[in-house]
Amino acid sequence: MVQKIPKPIYDEESRPFWDGLNNGELLIQHCNSCRENIFYPRSICPHCFSEEIQWSKASGNGRIYSYTVVHQAFGPYKEEVPFIVGIIDLDEGVRMMTRIIGERDQIAIDKQVSVVYQQIDNDFVLPYFRLV
Amino acid sequence: MKSERIAAIVGVAESDLGKTPNKNVLQLQAQAAKAALDDAGLTKDDVDALFTAGNWAWAPNLMLAEYLGLNTKYMDSTNIGGSSFEAHVGHAMAGIQAGLFNVALITYGSTNRTNPMKPTSQAPLTAQYEQPYGLPGTVGSYALAAMRHMHQYGTTSEQLAEIAVATRKWATLNERAYKREPIEISDVLNSRYIAEPLHLLDCCLVTDGGGAVIVASKEVVSRTKKRPVWILGHGEANSHNTITNMPDLTVTSARESGQRAFEMAGVARAEIDVAEIYDSFTITVLLTLEALGFCEPGEGGAFVSGQRTAPEGSFPMNTNGGGLSYCHPGMYGIFLLIEAVRQLRGECEMRQVNDAELALVHGTGGVLSSTSTVILGRD
Ligand SMILES: [Zn+2]
Numbered sequence: 001m002v003q004k005i006p007k008p009i010y011d012e013e014s015r016p017f018w019d020g021l022n023n024g025e026l027l028i029q030h031c032n033s034c035r036e037n038i039f040y041p042r043s044i045c046p047h048c049f050s051e052e053i054q055w056s057k058a059s060g061n062g063r064i065y066s067y068t069v070v071h072q073a074f075g076p077y078k079e080e081v082p083f084i085v086g087i088i089d090l091d092e093g094v095r096m097m098t099r100i101i102g103e104r105d106q107i108a109i110d111k112q113v114s115v116v117y118q119q120i121d122n123d124f125v126l127p128y129f130r131l132v
Numbered sequence: 133m134k135s136e137r138i139a140a141i142v143g144v145a146e147s148d149l150g151k152t153p154n155k156n157v158l159q160l161q162a163q164a165a166k167a168a169l170d171d172a173g174l175t176k177d178d179v180d181a182l183f184t185a186g187n188w189a190w191a192p193n194l195m196l197a198e199y200l201g202l203n204t205k206y207m208d209s210t211n212i213g214g215s216s217f218e219a220h221v222g223h224a225m226a227g228i229q230a231g232l233f234n235v236a237l238i239t240y241g242s243t244n245r246t247n248p249m250k251p252t253s254q255a256p257l258t259a260q261y262e263q264p265y266g267l268p269g270t271v272g273s274y275a276l277a278a279m280r281h282m283h284q285y286g287t288t289s290e291q292l293a294e295i296a297v298a299t300r301k302w303a304t305l306n307e308r309a310y311k312r313e314p315i316e317i318s319d320v321l322n323s324r325y326i327a328e329p330l331h332l333l334d335c336c337l338v339t340d341g342g343g344a345v346i347v348a349s350k351e352v353v354s355r356t357k358k359r360p361v362w363i364l365g366h367g368e369a370n371s372h373n374t375i376t377n378m379p380d381l382t383v384t385s386a387r388e389s390g391q392r393a394f395e396m397a398g399v400a401r402a403e404i405d406v407a408e409i410y411d412s413f414t415i416t417v418l419l420t421l422e423a424l425g426f427c428e429p430g431e432g433g434a435f436v437s438g439q440r441t442a443p444e445g446s447f448p449m450n451t452n453g454g455g456l457s458y459c460h461p462g463m464y465g466i467f468l469l470i471e472a473v474r475q476l477r478g479e480c481e482m483r484q485v486n487d488a489e490l491a492l493v494h495g496t497g498g499v500l501s502s503t504s505t506v507i508l509g510r511d
Contacts, residue, residue, distance in 0.1 A: 006263075009254060071328070073266050
C-alpha cells in the first residue's frame with residue numbers, strides 16, 4: 001500500500017493515543033475529578049482544570065453528528081475524492097473527526113457507526129468508522 | 133441608542149483588489165493606509181497606534197511599522213482569523229477610552245490569489261486529530277455545519293443559494309467587485325460540489341487585496357474631513373478552534389458577540405438599516421443571521437428566501453457584493469467595515485441604502501471559531 005497520508009507529528013502527550021490504535025484500541029481520557037470524558041488528549045481537564053487524568057478504552061461505538069462528501073481536496077488527498085469525512089459522537093460523550101466508510105446513499109446523520117482500525121502504514125493506524 | 137461618543141471611524145480605503153501580481157502585502161497595506169489617511173484628512177504623523185493581522189511575517193506589526201516609518205505608542209496584532217479587524221476596532225475604542233492613544237491605523241493586505249498558501253502536510257499539536265482525514269480545512273468545516281443545519285431544520289441548498297444570488301446583485305452595482313455577471317439560483321445549484329452540501333458558488337472568491345481603517349478619538353474627530361461614523365457597540369466571542377470541537381454546529385458565537393454589541397450600543401435589531409455580514413460561505417451568513425437574533429434558530433433559510441437581502445429586498449446585506457462576489461483575500465473582515473462606513477456616509481451611489489443611519493458589521497474567523505460584532509452609527 002502506498003502511503004499517501006502524512007503521519008501526524010506525535011508528541012509525548014499524544015503518543016498513547018497513536019500507540020493504542022496500533023494495538024487495536026481507541027483510547028480517550030477520563031477526568032477523575034469531574035468525571036468527564038475527554039478527547040483529544042490533554043494534560044489538563046478542559047472542564048475543571050484537574051490534572052488527575054487517566055487513559056480509558058472507548059467502546060468504538062457512536063453516531064454520526066455530521067459529515068461531508070469531499071469533492072475537491074489537496075495534497076495527498078487530491079486523488080482520493082470523493083471521500084467522506086465525518087464527526088462522530090462516541091457513546092462515551094466525546095467527539096472526533098474521522099473518515100466514514102460506506103456507500104454514500106447509506107450515510108446519514110444520527111446513524112450508528114463503529115470503529116475500524118485502518119492500517120495506513122506499518123506503524124500508522126487511523127480510526128475510521130463504518131455503519132453498523 | 134447610547135449617547136456617549138468615544139471613538140469614530142474617520143477614514144477607510146481599499147488597496148488595489150482582485151489580482152495584484154505586481155504588489156506585495158506591504159505595498160497593498162501602504163497604499164490602503166495612505167488612502168485612508170487622505171480620506172480622514174489626517175497624516176502619518178497623527179497615527180499613534182498600529183493594528184494589523186496576518187501570517188506573512190514572524191511579527192507583522194514590526195515589519196509593517198518599519199516599512200511605513202511608524203513608531204507608535206501602541207500595537208495590537210490580535211489574529212482570530214477573518215474577524216480580527218472587527219476585534220481591532222473594539223480594541224482601538226477601548227485603548228482610546230483608556231487614554232492610551234488617539235489615532236489607530238488598522239490595516240490588512242494579502243496576495244492570496246497570486247501567492248496561494250501551500251497546503252501543509254505537517255500536522256502538529258491539535259491539528260494531528262483532524263488533518264490525517266483529508267478534510268479541506270475551511271470549506272470542509274463549513275460543509276459539516278451546513279449538513280447539520282439541513283438535517284436539523286430542513287434548510288435547503290436553494291435557500292443557501294438565495295444568499296449567493298442576492299449578494300451577486302449587489303456586486304453588479306459595485307464597479308470594484310470582482311464578479312459582476314448576474315447569477316440565478318439554478319447556477320448555484322448546478323455549480324460543482326466542493327464539499328457537500330456546498331457548491332462552488334456557495335464559496336467565497338479567492339482574491340488579492342488590502343484595506344485600511346482609521347479609528348480616532350472624539351477630540352481628533354473634530355478636525356477630520358468627513359462625517360464621523362461612531363463606534364456604538366462592540367462584542368467579541370469564540371467557541372472553538374477545530375471544527376470537531378464546535379459545541380453546536382448550528383450555533384455560532386455570534387450569539388454572544390452580537391448580544392454584547394447590541395447591549396453596548398443600546399439599539400434594537402429592528403433599528404439596523406444595513407448589515408455587513410461575513411460571507412466566506414453562504415452557510416456562514418445563514419448561521420450568523422440566526423445567532424445574531426435577526427431570526428429564530430432554524431429560520432435562517434426562510435429569512436433569506438425571496439431575495440430578502442438583495443438590493444430590492446427588505447434586509448439590505450453585503451451591499452458591496454461581499455466575499456462571495458466583491459473580494460475575499462482570506463481575512464475579509466476589514467472590507468465589511470469599509471463598506472459599512474461608506475453606506476453611513478451616503479457614498480455608495482448605485483448601491484446606497486436610503487437614509488442608512490445604523491449599520492451592523494459582523495466578522496467570523498477560523499472555522500466558525502471566532503466572531504466579532506461592531507455596531508456603527510452616524511449623527
Ligand atoms: Zn475535570
